[in-house]
Amino acid sequence: MKIVRGAPNHEVLDLNYPLVAAALERFIREELAQRGYAKAVVAVSGGVDSAVTLALAARALGPENVHALSLPHRDSSPESVAHARLAAERFGVALETVDITPMVEGYAQQTPDLTPRRKGNVMARARMIVTFDKSEQYRALPLGTGNKTERLFGYFTWHADDSPPVNPLGDLYKTQVWGLAEHLGVPQEIVHKAPTADLEPGQTDEADLGVRYRRADVILEHYLKGYPDAYIVGLGYTPEEVALVKRRVNRTHYKRHLPAVALISSTAIGEFYLRPLDFRLED
């Protein structure tokens, strides 16, 4: 008798990327339209997340309706600037460059003890200021580029990278963003380089995080779906990796929420008074 054995169950991160792309394009169009917009602003860092966002926006809205912004500081890596240009060229989107050095240095000059990490966060927030001002100038809505992995890790500058009102990639792990990037034709040098926030010279995400994205994403997906640690370890991950991933998630829940508000009444917003963000009454 033939014995057929079932393989141990595990979650699969691979997606049907053409289907995902079509859904995200529709998401961008409809969420912008619901807010009265037909154009988008995308701050392009030279990394894969913003390149994918730019590609989706160009497909959703037409390249002529997308404003790509390159927002370098003088300490930014030349490769980041070159890759931002490359992404904009690949997807036919005009790229506008605004040098944020004077904004950042204006503050830095008054702050002699500004550490490199703090200065990097000032850069990220300066980029947010420019992006929202360009939004108003062009009547184009900023698109967020943060992925699910960095959101779960809290690995982003609070009130900067997370501030755009519409984010197509926020439910995709980094591994899935890479897969989507291949489908969308993001230039290979952008897809295959080491991810970096480029807030400090030589910085890489995976060195900061202490775990590889492709390993972290599998751990995250199993953790979020309720698999016990031992099960995840049984899939080939170390107890240290599992612990690190869980620690990062559980130390950063506040970064994924609006501020804590002292509850005084029975009409506290978001506690008792609950309306979805697209709620409205007929005019």
Next chain:
Amino acid sequence: MVRHALLQLKPEKGRIGRNLEHLQQALLNLRDEGVDVVVVPEAYPTGYFLQGGVRELALEAAELEDRLGRWHAAHYREPLDLVIGFYERDGGSYYNAAAYLELGGRGLVHLHRKIFLPTYGVFDEERFLDRGHELASFTTRFGRAALLICEDFWHTVTATTVALQGTEIIYVPSASPARGFGSGAPANVERWATLARAVSGEHGLYVALASLVGSEAGKLMSGGSLIAGPEGEVLAQAPEFEEAALVADVDLDRIPPVRYDNPMLADLKAGLPLIFPELRRLVEEL
């Protein structure tokens, strides 16, 4: 033959007047199709996710009947049957409801209030709505029908119950956020098709599923409306995510021969008394 049109439309959140006009325009566009019954998704007049806004936007069934009835009278000479999902206000109670309206005829023929209110994951219905408590089939101009709303249909005991009541076609207004992008279609769309095929094939009846479309703050309602026939086959299916009218003929005369060759419903009637004591014991234990 009963010609059906399943309208998977995209409402604008909270804009009831605009959304009813959008529906009316869609109906006028279908005028030459000779449609007998139109099916409109769950919560269409307002959009699905309202949270506490249900209190501000729910309609009385009579109000909905009146608005659509007056419009119908101004545009049609023949009756038109319309199934529509909506948030219903009845005194101080609020329901996720669906109405079967015979416009230009008997008016409100049947009102179903959703029994299974999903309150998990992305869903939060029972926090804001009351549960329906009745499950009844009813007679239309064309045959015996029943209404089930979204999760009502995910518990096959509901379809079994209305099948035992003599239902020939189950209308299912739904609103289903797309999730699970690992295969050819979103996993929820595949699940709906699997369920519709299983239920229609088991009981030898038709299932008409009308599923909402549109992005509601990032939740992409999936569409993929479908009609399944008494042999468990998908007769027609609308695309995902985009507005569409799925027009298909339902031949209720197919049901008797299909049930004769595949007498699952008759077998159920024969076997149900054998398992009923155990079912009753389980219910009494709850």
